[in-house]
Amino acid sequence: MRRWLAHLIVLALLAAACGWACASLDMTWNWGIIWEYRQAFWKGWWTTLGLALAALLASSLIGLAAAVMLRSRFAIVEAVARVYVELIRGTPLLVQLLVGWYVVAAALHVGTGYRTAVGVLVLAMFSGAYMAEIFRGGLDAIPKAQVDSARAIGLTRWQAFRLVIFPQAVRIVLPAVAGQLVSLIKDSSLLSVLSIGEFTFAARNVNSATYSTLESYLPLAVGYLALTLPLSALSRWLERRFRYEAA
């Protein structure tokens, strides 16, 4: 009760500060022309949602595989995963997208029709490196006694992973995964450099057609918030939901 009131007060103060800044800059707004482009924004927003969901699914699989490899007994398998994670996390997504499309995809003679697919794949690889560390942390957090108990009742290694380790790890990592999805949605804005028609690309087009920069980009911020705020709330809820299961 008090909490949401506090949030509301902070938001009101923020809005007042923005209003004061705009008023002191003596800006003239041109919202009318932006309204005419609403279909472009709308289409871009849905595209971003679809891209992010596809990349989330792919990056979860990539991340889980990399996490299992990071924990491998075989040095070479661990090394492959470690190099992947460090290389991806240490370089900008922008560079990865450009190299992925203009070098790797070009070398493999991938047609222009697959531009979006390649973009999503690079995004998934990027996010997967972060997911790998999240999953590895979750798997490491399962006490060794759980593995012993699973073996003691006669489960095979695969059964122990599937029935005992993985379900517990998922509960541990879910809040962090939801948080990673927030980043992934914002990071998907960089796909615009490959001229993929997502939300940011739509705003850029509107801007170059209307020369109304702030009017083009402010709706962008609102559109991303509409996706990321519910996810942040979900992440916090998951954290509370699974806390009681510990021990």
Place this chain on the structure above:
Amino acid sequence: MNLAIHGLVQRFTDPRSATQTTVLDGLDLVTGTIQALVLIGPSGGGKSTLLRILAGLDVPTAGTVAFDGAPLPRDEEGLIGYRRTVGTVFQAYNLFPHLTAMQNLLLPLVHVHGLSEAEADDRVREPLDRFGLAAHAHKRPAELSGGQKQRVAILRALVVRPQRLFLDEPTSALDPEMTGEVLDMIGELKAAGTQFVLVTHEMGFARRVADEIAFIADGECPALAPPGEFFAVCREPRVVSFLERVHSA
């Protein structure tokens, strides 16, 4: 059961420093035909390491172990098969926290022993009642007391109808009252004819429940005897000093 152990060695190598630790150092132990064997001895003497080998969880560096003349397998395939014929309960964290007590009991029956959900359900009802756990069947481990958790864990090991149980200090993480309820349950199993090997620090209970007591220290078994004899006449110096310390504590 007849347990025969000859020249058992267990060494662990630290993967980073490559230093070796010898936990079991040529241990010999041959029991008579008994129902309950209790392992006692100082901490770090090798009791738990020995129990893990007996339960088929670890493979020894050298030596042989045989129950009723049948040697333990050394390959993972054979060991999985062996572990399915026995039950093991550890100090703590036996139960899977994401499953209810009931689901913990059903998991090995359904996924290891191939029972249908209905058959498994039938099999666990009666023992849940008998050990006063029916009211807690649908709670998760976090909602159970330490004693309840250990009793569910023992039950999970029992419902698969194992040839014998291995219990590694099942009460050492519990307060005295809960210790009592778990020991009572083990006492009932003894009366019902269940075979088991138990590691414990509860000397009074060891005396009551054991057919033979094995003293494990420095990776060896310097004394093995029925409880009366063990506590009354054992003159092995390590046993004498251990019992003195336990009794003065």
